[in-house]
Structure formats: structure tokens, C-alpha cells
Amino acid sequence: MTAPESTLINVESQHYPPLLLRHPGNPILTRKHWPYSINSVFNAGATLLQDGTTLLLCRIEDRRGLSHLCAARSLNGVDGWQIDREPTLMPNPKDYPEEIWGIEDPRITFVPELQQYAVTYTSYSRGGPGVSLALTKDFRSFERYGVIMTPDDKDSALLPRRINGYWALIHRPMTPLGAHMWISYSPDLRHWGRHRPILEARRGAWWDANKIGLSPPPIETSRGWLVLYHGVRHTPSGCLYRLGLALFDLENPEKCLLRGDSWIFGPEADYERNGDVNDVVFPCGYTMEPDGDNVNIYYGAADCSIALARASVRALLEWLDANGSCERRRSQDV
Ligand code: BMA
Numbered sequence: 001m002t003a004p005e006s007t008l009i010n011v012e013s014q015h016y017p018p019l020l021l022r023h024p025g026n027p028i029l030t031r032k033h034w035p036y037s038i039n040s041v042f043n044a045g046a047t048l049l050q051d052g053t054t055l056l057l058c059r060i061e062d063r064r065g066l067s068h069l070c071a072a073r074s075l076n077g078v079d080g081w082q083i084d085r086e087p088t089l090m091p092n093p094k095d096y097p098e099e100i101w102g103i104e105d106p107r108i109t110f111v112p113e114l115q116q117y118a119v120t121y122t123s124y125s126r127g128g129p130g131v132s133l134a135l136t137k138d139f140r141s142f143e144r145y146g147v148i149m150t151p152d153d154k155d156s157a158l159l160p161r162r163i164n165g166y167w168a169l170i171h172r173p174m175t176p177l178g179a180h181m182w183i184s185y186s187p188d189l190r191h192w193g194r195h196r197p198i199l200e201a202r203r204g205a206w207w208d209a210n211k212i213g214l215s216p217p218p219i220e221t222s223r224g225w226l227v228l229y230h231g232v233r234h235t236p237s238g239c240l241y242r243l244g245l246a247l248f249d250l251e252n253p254e255k256c257l258l259r260g261d262s263w264i265f266g267p268e269a270d271y272e273r274n275g276d277v278n279d280v281v282f283p284c285g286y287t288m289e290p291d292g293d294n295v296n297i298y299y300g301a302a303d304c305s306i307a308l309a310r311a312s313v314r315a316l317l318e319w320l321d322a323n324g325s326c327e328r329r330r331s332q333d334v
């Protein structure tokens with residue numbers, strides 16, 4: 001039986017602090033909202049535009065199974081969405097063959113130095129998923145940089161400023177040694193190198209064993225880059241996607257300062273547990289409230305809809321202080 005929504009919103013508080021609070025209007029966007037025929041809408045990048053409008057760049061899966069991106073804009077970030085009448089960014093396999101099977105899971109970073117938004121997304125081709133980059137000022141026209149991390153790689157976001165003179169990209173290459181989070185650097189956003197692992201998937205029975213990846217772009221705080229990451233648990237009935245927390249040094253984002261042991265958010269509501277892919281919560285974006293503390297986290301639910309949860313950065317950091325520990329790199333494994 002499905003629990004009533006009011007119970008679900010507070011269910012976690014009985015046992016552990018409710019760090020991410022689901023919006024009572026969830027799911028906030030479904031295919032019913034779309035002005036054209038689609039299969040599903042999920043995994044959206046998010047940003048606040050200059051005028052305070054919330055923009056979601058949503059992953060849309062069409063009824064062939066291929067994905068493109070479509071923008072939805074709202075004054076309050078919750079409802080009243082103005083959705084582009086047509087796809088905003090379509091795969092362009094003629095000029096970018098790495099996009100032949102679609103483009104997915106965008107993350108948006110506003111880059112003050114460029115006065116542009118950097119959109120990193122998964123480009124899906126015969127070689128597998130890779131990381132592509134496009135810059136935009138207005139989410140109407142895009143300057144494509146093409147594939148910047150070759151397959152198999154995904155779950156990527158650009159940091160908003162240079163680190164020691166270089167742009168920094170967090171991403172998740174698959175290697176024979178596992179699916180861990182890495183960072184790479186570039187002088188010009190086109191040529192990438194100095195690849196280094198920054199956070200490893202754990203092993204065995206852990207919730208984040210074997211496969212992890214960055215969820216939304218890191219949140220810059222005075223204490224460091226606050227990173228929400230997803231962990232994938234393989235179970236006999238399928239994969240279980242949950243979220244964990246880690247903190248990285250501001251000037252040396254390769255250095256993990258704290259990592260929580262338990263997950264802080266997982267599929268519980270009906271729309272998260274049942275969909276095209278069951279038991280998935282998958283945030284790709286957040287917006288910050290004017291108070292500089294509350295964040296609105298937009299997440300794909302069961303690969304079928306977009307939902308919203310609210311969190312306090314202060315509370316997330318307090319939780320990490322109480323429940324996190326210093327990460328010791330098991331360098332022999334990567
Ligand atoms: C991941 C990504 C996400 C998706 C999730 C669950 O590997 O591809 O786009 O939401 O799987 O299907």
C-alpha cells in the first residue's frame with residue numbers, strides 16, 4: 001500500500017534528521033505538463049536566471065527512447081512552468097556523432113568569468129556515454145564544445161571558477177577498477193588533463209559500493225565544496241539510487257575533507273519507487289535561496305518525473321560534522 005504523502009514527508013524524522021524535505025506538490029513536473037508528445041521528463045539541470053526566474057533544463061526521453069533537453073521556466077521554482085514549445089537542445093549527430101543516441105542529464109554552472117552558463121551533459125553514442133560541454137547566455141542558443149571526456153564517462157559538472165588558473169571538471173569515468181569520481185583540469189575548456197580520482201565507490205555491502213557519481217554541481221560554502229553524490233546499490237530486483245554527502249577543500253578540490261557513511265536521501269515516495277526505472281532519486285541541479293542557506297534540489301524520480309526537495313546547507317554541514325569522517329584514499333584501488 002502506498003503511504004499518504006503527509007506521512008512520507010516526515011517519515012525520516014522518526015529515525016534520523018530529515019535533511020532533504022520533499023515538496024508537498026511533488027512530483028512538480030511530469031510528461032502531462034509537456035506541450036509536445038514525450039515519454040518522460042526527469043534529471044534536470046537547474047539555475048537561477050539574472051531576473052530570479054528558475055530555469056530547469058530537463059532531460060526529455062522521446063517515444064523512440066532517445067533523449068534531448070528542454071527548458072522550463074518558473075517564477076517561484078515550484079509551479080507555473082513555462083515550457084519551451086519545442087526541444088531546446090536536440091542531439092546533433094551530423095556534426096557531433098557522439099550524440100547519435102541522444103543527450104542526457106545536464107548540469108548547469110554559471111561561470112562569472114565568462115558571463116555564461118556552462119552545460120555539461122551526457123552524449124550517448126555507440127562508444128557509450130561521454131561528457132559533452134556547451135556554453136550559453138540565454139538557453140536559446142548554445143555554443144557546443146563537443147565531447148570533452150570520451151566514453152565511458154558521465155555525471156559531470158564544471159566548477160564555477162578556475163582553481164590555480166585551470167578550469168576544473170568533476171566527472172565519473174568507468175575503469176576496470178570501478179566507477180569512481182575524478183577531477184580533470186583545462187586551460188581553455190577544450191584540452192583536459194591532470195586526471196585524478198577524488199572519491200571512490202566503497203565496496204561490498206555498502207550503499208555506495210562499486211558505483212558512485214556526482215549529482216548536482218558542487219555547492220560552494222565557506223567550509224569547502226559540498227558535494228551531493230549518488231551511490232548505486234545493485235540488488236536482485238534492480239539498482240537502488242541514493243544520495244550521500246562529502247566535503248572537498250575549496251582551493252584543492254582533490255582533497256576530500258569529510259564523507260558521510262550513511263545515505264541521506266533515498267527513494268521512499270511512490271513516484272520515486274515506481275516508474276520507468278524503479279527506486280531512483282537523481283538530482284542534477286539546485287538553486288540557492290536569497291538567504292544563502294536553503295537550497296532547492298531538483299531530482300529525477302524513477303526516470304519519470306521531476307521532484308523538488310529543500311535542504312539547509314548549514315544543516316547538511318552540521319550533519320557531516322557529526323556523521324562524516326576524513327576520507328583515507330585507498331590509492332592502490334584506482
Ligand atoms: C544512470 C543515469 C541516469 C538514470 C539512472 C537510472 O546511469 O543514466 O540518467 O536516471 O541511471 O536509470
